[in-house]
Amino acid sequence: MKRAAAAALAALGLVLAACAPAGQGGTGDGGAASQRKTLTVFAAASLKGAFTDLAGKFEAANPGTDVTLSFAGSADLVTQISQGAPADVFASADTRNMDKLKGEGLADGEPGNFATNTLTVVVPPGNPAGITGFKDLAKAGVKVVACARQVPCGAAATAIEQETGTTLSPVSEESSVTDVLGKVTSGEADAGLVYVTDAKTAGDKAEEIPFPEAANAVNTYPIAAVKGARNKPAADAFVEFVLGSEGQAALAAAGFGKP
Known part of the structure; x- marks a missing residue:
């Protein structure tokens, strides 16, 4: 009888230990996770x-x-x-x-x-619209994508427009620079204004067209x-x-x- 009672108590102990919350007598690693x-x-x-x-x-x-x-x-x-x-x-x-x-x-x-x-221009591979600089973005028929003016990259683009006397008419204004890049790499635009760091991440999905006026609008x-x-x-x-x-x-x- 004593052996049976001891075995029952031991079994009960194992059950309680298994049910105990992590970090309170349990054997799991929940304590470390908490x-x-x-x-x-x-x-x-x-x-x-x-x-x-x-x-x-x-x-x-x-x-x-x-x-x-x-x-x-x-x-x-x-x-x-x-x-x-x-x-x-x-x-x-x-x-x-x-x-x-x-x-x-x-x-x-x-x-x-x-x-x-700083900003740079990105175009699809092969540069089908023949973009050579910032002012080319204002040419008739060129589908340009830029950031909305309240977004930092859009504010920088506006400053360059004013500096160069160029007025852009974007076909789309995006809420982030990554969205602009996405429009270009997907072929939805002839050119886009993004940061040089974004152009670097595009790899062979886009070509970069640097322009000197970007130095006047550093973020x-x-x-x-x-x-x-x-x-x-x-x-x-x-x-x-x-x-x-x-x-x-x-x-x-x-x-x-x-x-």
Whole structure:
């Protein structure tokens, strides 16, 4: 009888251990998983390649932190944050949208400039419309795609129009520079205005037509932690990582200029 009772108690113990919550007597690794932290970074669409790379490097240097990236046009991201989207860090493609975030009291601390970028023209392979420079984009019959004026790449294009006395009539205005590139690589446009970093990612799907006037409209990229960040220590660490030597090296490799 004693043996039977002991066996029953042992079996009951195994059942209770199996049912116990992770980290409270269970044998699974749920305790370690519960210690993981998530960092949510909202970044301009033109940063997708570079920040995807940087997020992996940051996670490797900060075990236990998972970086979630959300890419869109800078203006759209500011709107989302203003409406309560749970962002810990915001990286803008221009100072104007970062200033807007600051003006709404949603930037934590003074933003730091981490990169610059300039516009270029991309055309489908073979350049069927014969584009040679910025002013050719205004020729009759040329289907041009550009960013909307409230988007950083659109604001830069507007500045170049004013500088050169050229008036463009885009067949489509997009909310992000990646959408402009997509229109060109899919053959829906004769030319598009994108950043040099986006042209670099297009590979053989598009040809780049640089133009000197782009130097008169350089976009500066700032980054800052967001007020009320759910993971403030990681947010501050990520900002410093992007501004630091490793972050700057990754951005330079992606084609960004120095801030």
